[in-house]
Each structure stands twice: as structure tokens, then as C-alpha cells.
Amino acid sequence: MEQIVKIIIAIFWYLFFVKIFLFWLWLWQLKNYHLGRFKAHFEAQKIKKLMAAWYRVKLPLATKKTIFIAGLWFVLQGAFFWLIFSQSDSAFRLLILLWLFFLPIITSVFILIFQIPAWLWQIYMMKKAQAKRAQFKNLTVIAITGSYGKTTTKDFLSAMLSEKFSVLATEKNINAEIGIAQTILHKLKPEHQVLIAEVGAYQRGKIKQVCAMLQPQIGILTGINEQHLATFGSQKNIIKAKFELIEALPEQGTAILNGDDEKLSISNLPRTVRSAHCNSFGIKQFSKNLQVKSKIFCSSETKADFWAEDIKIEKEKISFTALSQDGDQARFAINLIGRQNIINVLMAAAVAKTLGLTMAEIALAGQKIRSHSLKQGISGLNILDYTYSANPSGIIAHLDYLKTAWPQARKIIVMPCLIELGSASKDAHYKIGQAIGQICDLAIITTQDRFKELKQGALGAGLAQDKILLLEKSEQILEKIKATTRPGDIILLESRVPSALLALLQDMNDRSHNATLKNINQFL
Known part of the structure; x- marks a missing residue:
């Protein structure tokens, strides 16, 4: 017994x-x-x-x-x-x-x-991919990196260039070395004229390795913030890592940079890409003498090489006039959500124009771009779904969209505390809290890590004590949302919220049109 x-x-x-x-x-x-x-x-x-x-x-x-x-x-x-x-x-x-x-x-x-054999296998696969890439002498390779906006910029660019070229782009959010290598090895065909690769990194040297494999002629730097500061160690390391893409471009290459990003000022640039002079079309302190043939700064805020004017933000559409230094211009009307997408469209458009498309052709191609972030929710609610990932710049941009496009609606945000922000975490969460306090009627935070800083920022900006809550379970969150909202209100879901929440909030009719939707695993 x-x-x-x-x-x-x-x-x-x-x-x-x-x-x-x-x-x-x-x-x-x-x-x-x-x-x-x-x-x-x-x-x-x-x-x-x-x-x-x-x-x-x-x-x-x-x-x-x-x-x-x-x-x-x-x-x-x-x-x-x-x-x-x-x-x-x-x-x-x-x-x-x-x-x-x-x-x-x-x-x-x-x-x-087991990472040792995996690492050796990865090196082998990257070498194979590099050898295959070298065989495509006429292939135009565009690499995209940055702390945010990589995937959206890649998708916009792919839609634009597909009007004129045979385009291969890395799928969805694939941006690691092995994923890019496998894309080259398994999907790159002789008929492809353009390869667009999203490149991510968590430490210095990785982007340089990927660029050695890709051999890009065009590089897009979408912007820099505190994302993954914990793994990079410092903001300077992040800047140096992202500029590995620009440094890897050939002398006849083209660099596309986000002129709205203050972190791309000359005082922050690595010395290898600084210049003794700066000709910047009103963009303060931006270097224009990177060691590449063409340097294109894009801006949604001021005149640059490529810029936007007459901007109009609606609930499900953005419209603006895009202009370039050669005098070419066109009116863009795109089914996208939020002002933050304008700079991504401009950077994609700058590449398309570099490759021979006119501004009118680019604007026409832009009409095919669609956003799938805004969904219909239960009881007439609107769901703004950004549950894949989040970064400080993105959250604040999404909150600004709520303020601009939904002035009469009650605004609710559901989000966890952000991770991998390192020493910038407290300050970043406090600033997000301030934006929440200024814009939202209710904030539900699903993890405790930096709840204190979020709450301090929100309360300081005027949000009532009982309007920022720490709730972890989907049922609790849903109950609070139902008790607070009315038809026409909007809920912003950021990052990895409880896995069942989106399914509970989403309208059954809308869900039937998204049968392939897979909920993100809860990450607490």
C-alpha cells in the first residue's frame, strides 16, 4: 500500500x-x-x-x-x-x-x-541566405528598422511598390535574423524585383549582421525611443544600433529618416554619421551629410525633403498633401487611423518616389491601404485594437487620436505596464499616465509593475482616483467597461491584455469577419 x-x-x-x-x-x-x-x-x-x-x-x-x-x-x-x-x-x-x-x-x-547548436545553425542559414541574395544582382533591397512603426511602414511600402514591381516582403512581424534568412531562402524568386525586410534587434551588432546578409541599397529609420532599453543598456546604444542600418548602406544608397524624431538630432547621432555642416530645411540640428548618395528626411510637422501639409484626421481616414523638394505633390486620402501614420506613409512614399513612381501614382496606390485596428464591439462600442505590442510613443499617439477623432465619446484604455524599458521605465509610465489623465475617462491597468507611476501621472493630470484601476481578470474588466460605457464610446486596447478580453468585447458579427483572429496570450 x-x-x-x-x-x-x-x-x-x-x-x-x-x-x-x-x-x-x-x-x-x-x-x-x-x-x-x-x-x-x-x-x-x-x-x-x-x-x-x-x-x-x-x-x-x-x-x-x-x-x-x-x-x-x-x-x-x-x-x-x-x-x-x-x-x-x-x-x-x-x-x-x-x-x-x-x-x-x-x-x-x-x-x-540548446541555444549553442541553434546559434550555429542560425549562422549557417544566414550565410546561405547571404550567398543566395548575392546572386540577385538586380534586386533592390529595402531594410526598415526603428523602435516603432516598422511593420506599418513595411506594409505601406509593399502596397505602394506592388503597383509597379514584383515585391517580396517579410511577413507580418517577422524581423529577426533567422526569419529574414528563411524568407530569402524559401521565398525569394528570380521574378522578384524588390525585397522589403523589417529588421529588429535587442542589442548592438545584430542589425549590422542582418545588413551583411541583405546588402540593402535603401534604409528606412522610422524613429527611436526607449523600447528595449533594458536589453540595449542605454539610449545611446539604441541610437548606435539603429544607425547600423544607415552605416551599412553603400555610397550610392539612400537613407530615409524620420524628421519628426528629436532623437535623430545631430547631437545624438553616432560620430560615423555626423557631419561638419547641416542643411536641414528647418529641421533643427538634423544631419544631412550621412555617407550615402541620397539622404531624405520626412516630416509631418515641418518642411523637409518630403513633408505633409493641410492634414485632416477623421475617425477612419487621414488626408494630407504630400510634397517633395522637386515640386512634385499630391493629395493623399488613406483609410488609416491616427496622425502617427502620416510619417510612416511619407517615408514609404519617399522610397516609392526614389524608385520612379510619381506622387500621383503613390497617392493612388495609397487608397488601397486599409487599417484593421478599429473593430465593432458589443453594445455599440468601438474597439481600437493594438494588442500585438506597445511602446511609449505609440500609446501616446493612439491617445492623441482618441482626443482628436472621438471628442464626444467616452474614452477607455486597457493596457498592461510596458516591459523592457530599463531605467526609462518610471518616467515613461508617468508620461503615459499624464496623457491618460488628460484624455481618458477610465483607465484599466492589467499588471502591477509600474501601476504606481501610471496612477501618479494620471491623477496629476486630473483623472479621478476611482477612474484608474488595477484589474487582471477579463471578467472584471468587462464588468467595469459595461458599467461605465454607452453605445458610441471607444476602448483602446494596448499590448498584451488578458487573452479572453478581445473576444468578450468584440461584436459577434464583426468576429465572424475575422475568423482567423488569434488572441494574444496573456502576459502578466
Whole structure:
């Protein structure tokens, strides 16, 4: 009888440890097996997040890598239990407790060991992709990097260039080295004339490596903020990392830069891209002498090489006149949401014009661009869905859109605290809180990490104490929204909110038109 009880206990602990291992494997996969990103996850509420593996069930995305790692772990853990089962009851219990205590470290080391062959395989794949890219002598390669706006700029540019060229672009939010390499190896065909690649990074040197593979002739720098400061270490490192793209361009290349971004001032630029003089069409302190043939600054705020005038922001449309220094201009009317999209359209349009399209052709192509962020919600509510990711600049831009386009509606924001902002985190959250306090009628924060700073900023800007709440469960959030709103109000969902919330809020009719929608996993 005692032996049977011991077997049952052993099976229970084995399955419990499997659950814990799968949680850590999920988290490492979520952080791209990047030590800096993994460490940044525990910047706040360390104990709670360490204990999360005990009570949360998370499964990693099934890939060849995760299946192999998990399968090997199950076998090795089974061997461990077989060895300790023959021990005395007291020794068995002690070994179980020790295994439980050290499991986060053991599993992390085990998972990271497999990063060595994965890293070698990645280098091999990138070399293969580089060799294949070199065979396409007439291919125009456009690389896009920045702290924000990469995916939208890529999508806009792809839509514009597809009117005249055969275009291949990296899919969705693929921006890591291996994803770009696989795009080249598996999808690049002789008929392609243009390759557009979104390039992301969490540390210096990565963009340089990707550019060695891509050999881009055109580079777009969408903007720089505090995103991933925790992994880069400093704002200067972020700036230097992003400018690796510009430095990688050939002398006959073209650099497209966001002239609205103050962080691209000459005082912040790496010395390798600074100039002794600055000819900037009213953009204060911007360098115009990067070591490339063509340097195009775009601006939605002032005259530049490529700029916008007569801007009009509506609920589901932006319109403006785009002008360039050669006198070409056209009126753009695009089904996009928010002023922040204008600079992305301008940068994409600047590339399209560089490749031979007229402003009128670009404006016509822009009419095909659509935004899928605004959805119909239950009870006549409007849902502004930005649940993939978030950064400080994006959130403030989305709040500004609510203020401009929805003056009569009640405005609610649901968001977690942002991650990987490092030393800038407190200040960034305070500023977001200020914007929330000025614009929103209700704020629901789903994680506690920087709730204090968000609340301080919101209260300081005039939001009532009971209008900024910390709620983690979808049902609680939905109940509060229903009690606060009326038809016609708008809810802004930012970053990884509770996974079931979007499904609960979205109107059934609208949901039927989005059958392929997959909710983002809750990340607390």
C-alpha cells in the first residue's frame, strides 16, 4: 500500500514538474531565448513572476526545437524520478523539494544549452541566405528598422511598390535574423524585383549582421525611443544600433529618416554619421551629410525633403498633401487611423518616389491601404485594437487620436505596464499616465509593475482616483467597461491584455469577419 501511495505521489510531482518546465520553455521562447529580455521580465514583482510557473499553465509554440527540448527533458526527468524512487521516503521528499527549488535554474540552463547548436545553425542559414541574395544582382533591397512603426511602414511600402514591381516582403512581424534568412531562402524568386525586410534587434551588432546578409541599397529609420532599453543598456546604444542600418548602406544608397524624431538630432547621432555642416530645411540640428548618395528626411510637422501639409484626421481616414523638394505633390486620402501614420506613409512614399513612381501614382496606390485596428464591439462600442505590442510613443499617439477623432465619446484604455524599458521605465509610465489623465475617462491597468507611476501621472493630470484601476481578470474588466460605457464610446486596447478580453468585447458579427483572429496570450 505504501508503495502504491509513493507511486501516486511520484506521478503527481512528475506531472507538476512537467507543467513548470513547459512554463519556463514558453517564457524563454516568448523572449526569443534572449538572456537580456528574460532578465528584464523580472525587473519588478520578482517573487510573483517566479511563482507564476506554479499556478499558471502555459504551453510553448510547437516547433521542432521546442518539441525536441521538451521530449528530451521528459525522458531525463523520468530517469531522475526512477533514480530517486528507490531512496528512503525522507530522502525522496528532500530530493523532490530540492528539485522544486532549483527547477527554474536547472530548466533555464537546460534550455540555453540548446541555444549553442541553434546559434550555429542560425549562422549557417544566414550565410546561405547571404550567398543566395548575392546572386540577385538586380534586386533592390529595402531594410526598415526603428523602435516603432516598422511593420506599418513595411506594409505601406509593399502596397505602394506592388503597383509597379514584383515585391517580396517579410511577413507580418517577422524581423529577426533567422526569419529574414528563411524568407530569402524559401521565398525569394528570380521574378522578384524588390525585397522589403523589417529588421529588429535587442542589442548592438545584430542589425549590422542582418545588413551583411541583405546588402540593402535603401534604409528606412522610422524613429527611436526607449523600447528595449533594458536589453540595449542605454539610449545611446539604441541610437548606435539603429544607425547600423544607415552605416551599412553603400555610397550610392539612400537613407530615409524620420524628421519628426528629436532623437535623430545631430547631437545624438553616432560620430560615423555626423557631419561638419547641416542643411536641414528647418529641421533643427538634423544631419544631412550621412555617407550615402541620397539622404531624405520626412516630416509631418515641418518642411523637409518630403513633408505633409493641410492634414485632416477623421475617425477612419487621414488626408494630407504630400510634397517633395522637386515640386512634385499630391493629395493623399488613406483609410488609416491616427496622425502617427502620416510619417510612416511619407517615408514609404519617399522610397516609392526614389524608385520612379510619381506622387500621383503613390497617392493612388495609397487608397488601397486599409487599417484593421478599429473593430465593432458589443453594445455599440468601438474597439481600437493594438494588442500585438506597445511602446511609449505609440500609446501616446493612439491617445492623441482618441482626443482628436472621438471628442464626444467616452474614452477607455486597457493596457498592461510596458516591459523592457530599463531605467526609462518610471518616467515613461508617468508620461503615459499624464496623457491618460488628460484624455481618458477610465483607465484599466492589467499588471502591477509600474501601476504606481501610471496612477501618479494620471491623477496629476486630473483623472479621478476611482477612474484608474488595477484589474487582471477579463471578467472584471468587462464588468467595469459595461458599467461605465454607452453605445458610441471607444476602448483602446494596448499590448498584451488578458487573452479572453478581445473576444468578450468584440461584436459577434464583426468576429465572424475575422475568423482567423488569434488572441494574444496573456502576459502578466
